Amino acid sequence: MREDTPEPLLLDTHAHLDDPRFGGGVEAVLARARAAGVVRVVTIGVDLATSRRAVELARGFPTDLRAAVGMSPHDAADYDDAVAIELEGLSREPGVVAWGEIGLDYFHDRAPREAQRRVFRDQMRRARRLGLPAVIHCREAHADLSACLEEAGSYPGLDEPPFGVLHCFSGTADDARRAIGLGYLIGIGGSVTFTNARRLRETVLSLSLDAIVLETDAPYLAPHPHRGKPNEPALLRLTAEKTAELFGVDFGELARQTTANARRLFRWPETGGFGGALAYRLGRNLYLNPTSRCTNDCSFCVRRRRLGLGGQRLWLDREPKAGDLIAAAGDPTPYEEVVFCGFGEPLLSAEVVAETARWLKVRGARVRVNTNGTAHLELGGSAANLLAPLAGLVDELSVSLNAADAETYAQLCRPRAGEAAFDALLDFIRTAVGLGFTVTVSAVALPGLDIAPVERLAAELGAGFRARAYKND
Structure with a gap:
């Protein structure tokens, strides 16, 4: 890798x-x-x-x-x-x-x-x-x-x-x-x-x-x-x-x-800051922001319209190490769960996620990772190699699927890897289920898009399913 x-x-x-x-x-x-x-x-x-x-x-x-x-x-x-x-x-x-x-x-x-x-x-x-x-x-x-x-x-x-x-x-x-x-x-x-x-x-x-x-x-x-x-x-x-x-x-x-x-x-000095929030609270959860890099350019993604969420700027000028995320997170016990999400694909920084998650688990936190399931393509390894170090550290993987076929996925999510990304995503979900992760597949309820086939595909893969509301604001 x-x-x-x-x-x-x-x-x-x-x-x-x-x-x-x-x-x-x-x-x-x-x-x-x-x-x-x-x-x-x-x-x-x-x-x-x-x-x-x-x-x-x-x-x-x-x-x-x-x-x-x-x-x-x-x-x-x-x-x-x-x-x-x-x-x-x-x-x-x-x-x-x-x-x-x-x-x-x-x-x-x-x-x-x-x-x-x-x-x-x-x-x-x-x-x-x-x-x-x-x-x-x-x-x-x-x-x-x-x-x-x-x-x-x-x-x-x-x-x-x-x-x-x-x-x-x-x-x-x-x-x-x-x-x-x-x-x-x-x-x-x-x-x-x-x-x-x-x-x-x-x-x-x-x-x-x-x-x-x-x-x-x-x-x-x-x-x-x-x-x-x-x-x-x-x-x-x-x-x-x-x-x-x-x-x-x-x-x-x-x-x-x-x-x-x-x-x-x-006369702009290098300030040493990150340019965006590393940790932010939404509802009862704490969200951690490890990267702004992403393997997709989804047509519906909020980062195409906004610089952040919940009053926090999330675009990062440089990426944090695990110690930076840990310092930003502080005490995780007040939160229902800690979610690696941010404004990019968290598993592009898989080692940082694993080290931070290990620290969180010692303190009793429930840990979830929101992912599009294609980071291993970018990193040059297999889904199994990417996921194995996270076993026992991540309680749930929320995987953004959004389509039931490669053509629709490529149109909606515009992956850098093209249509090959869809098969890699399915392999990621199967591998995660096989390794014992709790996996929930999601689809954004876009206008005119039938998400029922996505729900059926999730069941075939052994994963749960959640429909996400589309917010065009």
């Missing part, structure tokens, strides 16, 4: 989640992002109104969102002392990690160029003085931008690079190298995936991995094959995969390096 490895994590350094196209569904957007491995998003202001909304969003989702505030070159004519003072106030709010989106745009030319340069310089001075990196927009103005960035090198305040990022970079390789030489990173977005973006890909390939960060610019610039549709942070993975392909590195290496670059840019 292979050793568990954490999923590579991505950071979306530039999005506009205040955009009306996201409506009131920001939590669902963040949940989809987290399911795609995007663990944090910076939402960017372009004027006073959007900067206020960015700060408010970051306040509402303090684990998943950060904010940047600033005035874009398009609105340079509206920038005055009152605007600057309010932006400074917003920049001091919790969760604000950068000043931007600011810069120069000679393509759209919505404000006089001299006004753009004046406003850009003023905001750069303020950003440096406040110790904030700048998020910079530049269209067809790289010569003047370089001059402004050179001048900014003399501004007091922030004195260690990176001093900012040139977001959604569209310049030449020489433009990029000049900016990097002045202490700035290069933002790579969905444009790098476009079939007609050969020059941009050549420019990106001329850079080193430690000079780039990834972004979506959502809801704009969706990557191929979603070009022309609304973009969102979950699609950052497509940009990351294409960028990894360009550099000839595996996805994990690309994700680790660009995430490290983003942490340097925004």
